Amino acid sequence: MLEKIKAVIFDLDGTLVDSMWLWKTIDMEYLSEKGVAVPEDLDTFQEELEGMGFTETAMFFKERFQIEDSLEEIKDTWLRMSRDKYCNEVSLKPGALEFLKELKQRGISVGISSSNSRELITEVLRAHKIEDYFDCITTCCEVPKSKPAPDVYLKTAKGLHAEPQKCLVFEDVPLGILAGKNAGMKVCAIEDAYSKKQEKQKRELADWYVLDYFEVLEREGQKGACV
Template structure:
């Protein structure tokens, strides 16, 4: 899988860290605080948000639920709600630390292309002591179009100074997988409990599929 690969780019939530459950919990709690009824099919609602950048998601919430708070207030609240969970309740995916070390040993560049906020990405990396591994971080808020558009992956590849064709992407949901493929990169889908019902679609879209990162190390 790593043959002829010069850079590996990761999504964050559900890919590097087991955190998708957390965002579902935050959405439910946030809407509850506002006295807003949670969508009946919360899983389908979460899937509707896939690929949206952090600001784009705030716009969606503000319009969908007629929230009076400003976009900055909404985002600030979400960041406050997420920080403690990221630091104390969200684990790395199995084998992540060992895989990052292997990539470093092979002199493969490492990046992140995430829909999350830069502030929270930095919180996660610091909490797990892995910030030093990453050469470039890009968020969907920093590019014209969110996933499944290729923009965020192309910008990360540019920052890593690597051609898209020489990049391998790790993603956990179909929108992210399509973003990597649309960027002309190889994509490995990562198993995640949150997207279990999308597994067949993930396998169809991606070049590879893994249950954890130890699988890559053992190839």
């Protein structure tokens, strides 16, 4: 899997950290605070948000639910509601730390391409003491188009001084996988409870599918792991 790879780029939520459950809770709490009825099928509603950047999601909420707050006020509220959870309740995906150490040992550059806010990305990396493993962080708010467009992955690859075809992406949802593929990169899908019902689609879109990063390390320790 890592043969001829010069850079590995991770999505954050559901890929590097186990945090997708958090946003379902925050959506419910936020809408309740605003006196807005929570969508009956919250899972389907959240699928509509996949790939959107932090600002784009705020725009979506403002328009769909007629929120009077400004975009900055909406985002600041989400940051307030999520900051403590990200730092104290969100865990790394199994084997993530060990895999980051392996990448560092091999001299492979590492980046993040996420739809989340830069503030939360920075805070969660610091909380887990892994910020030093990352050479470049890009958010969907910093590029013209969000996932499944390739923009965020291409910008991270440029920051890592790596050609797209020599980059390996880790993603947890179909739109993110498509973003990596649209960028001309290899993509490994990682299992996540939030996207379990999308497993068939994820397997079809990605080059590999793994349960966790320990499986990646195990594959890399075996001959013929990239087959």
